[in-house]
Amino acid sequence: MKNMLIFLCCSFSLCVSANPKVQFVENLKAGEKQTIVTFGTSLTAVGAWVGQLQVVLNQQFPGQAKVVNGAQGGANSSWGKGALDKKVLAHKPDTVFIEFAINDAVERRKVSVEKAQENLEDMIRRILKQNPQCEIILMTMNVPVGHTGVQRPKIADYYQMYRDEAKRHGFKLIDHNASWKKVLEESPELYIQYMPDCIHPLYDGALKVITPKMIQSLGLEPGNAAKSEETPCFNYIYRTMDRLIEANWQVTREEYELFWANHFKMQDANKDGLIQSNEYPEEGIFKHFDANGDQAVSLEEYQKVYAYNFNKYDKKNTGVIMIKKDKFNY
Template sequence: MKLFLFLLTTLVAHAAEPAAFVTALSAKRPQTLVTYGTSLTAGGAWVKQLQQALDTQFPKLATVVNSGQGAMWSDWGVKNLDARVLAKKPDAVILEFSINDAYLPYAMPTAVSRQNLETMITRIRAALPQCEIILMVMNPPIGVHLERRPKIADYEQVYRDVAKEHSLRLIDHAPAWQAVLKKGDPEYLKLVPDGIHPNAAGCAAIITPAILRDLGLKPASPPL
C-alpha cells in the first residue's frame, strides 16, 4: 500500500507538469538528453523510440545520447560519469542501474547502491546545476536472471526512495510489467524473450509509452 501511494503521488505530481527539458523544447530551445545505465539502456530499443518520438514532436531540436553500457552497475556509473555524462553537457539525464546493482556476483549492498546513486546526483548537480535528473526503474527479471538477483525489489526501492528524498522525477516501469507477469511467464516472454531484456515490441508496448507519458510528451503517432 505504501508503494502504491508513493507511485500514485509521484505520478500525479509530475503528470501536472512536463519535464523541464520538454518545456524547453516546446519553447524551441535545443536540448540534449543522456540515457545512462545498463544493457537495458545500452541495447534498449526504447532509446531510439524516444528519439523518434522527440523528432516527431520537436524536429531537429532534441538529441538523445545513449551512454549505457552492457553488464555494468553503479560502481562503473560513478567512475565513468565524467566521460559518459558530464562531458556531453546534457540538459537532462536518465539514470538506471538497479537491475545490475542487484546482481549477486557484484556483491553490492543496497547501501552502496544508494551511495553511488546519490554520488552521481551530487556530481551532476555540481557540474551542471540546470541539468534535470530523472531516475528509472526497469522491468523485473524472471527465471535464472531473477535467481541471480533475488533482492531486486530492494534495489528498485532505493531509486524510489532517492527520487522522493531528492524531489526527482521517477519513471517506474515495474507496476506495468508486473501486470504482464500476472498473465503468466509465456506472455511476459513475448515481450522479454530472454527474461531480462525487453525486445523492440516490449519497449514499444510498455517502456516507451510510459516514458513519453511521464515526461509530459505526446503519445507516439503513429504508435511505435
C-alpha cells in the first residue's frame, strides 16, 4: 500500500519533528510512486514553492512524485473542512501539507484559535480514516506585514497552535515563519521585495526562503528549483493590476502605479494622506519607505520603493509588462 502525503498549508516555517525521516521521501527512494497534496490558503494556491517542489522531486525521482495543489485563495480552515473530500481525499494522497493559520487569524473572520484547532483536528481525523498511513505535514507561513499584519493581531497564537499540534501528533512541522522572521529582521528591504503586497511571496521569495527550507526539512538533495518557471503569485497580482483600466493581459506603468496608490490607501488607516509608524508597525520596512526620515511615508516615497518590480519585469523598457494567461486557484 502506498503511503499518502498531505501538506496542510497555513503558515510557513520549517521545524524538524521528532521523526528525522520523511516517509514519502523514503518511499520515493525505494522506487515507489507518491501522490502529494498541498492544502491551504493563497500562500499555497498561488505559491511558486509548489511548482519548485515538484521540479526538485522530478529531478531526484523522475516520474515518481505527483504534487497536486488543492489550495484556494481566501480560504481558511472552515473552508478546508468542507473542501477536504474534493480537494484532498479524492486524490488518495500519500502525503498532505496543510496550512490555514494565516487566514484563520484574520480578526474579522472570528475564527478563534480553539475553532481553528477543532477544524484542523477534523481534517486530520478524516485523512487518517481514509488512509492510516498517510503522512501529514503541517506548516506555518510568512509574517504578514503592514495592513495585513494589523488585520491579524494574534497570528503568533495560530502559528503556535500548529507547532503544538505537530508535536502532539508526532507530525513533521515546517516552520517557515521562523525563516521569514529572520529575513524581516536582517533585510527588511529584501522582505518587501520578496512580498510586495505585504502577504504573498513572489517567485524569488519562494526560491530564496520557502523552497530551501522545505528541501532541508524534507531531507531532499538541493536540486535546482529555479528550473521551475511557474510564477502564479506574480500572475495573480499583475492580473489584478491589469483589470484596473483595461483587461488585456498586460500591465501599463499607469495601471501599476494605480494599484500601489490603492495599496497605499489600505495602509493609511486614518486617511490623512500619510502612513505613520503605527499604521505600518514593522520598523525596518517603515524606515525603508521613509526615505527622508520624517517619520511619515508619503505616496511618492511609497511609489519609489515599488518602482523596483516594474523596472525588473519590464525587461525591454517598453512601459508594459506582459502576463501569462494562467489559471488561478483564487
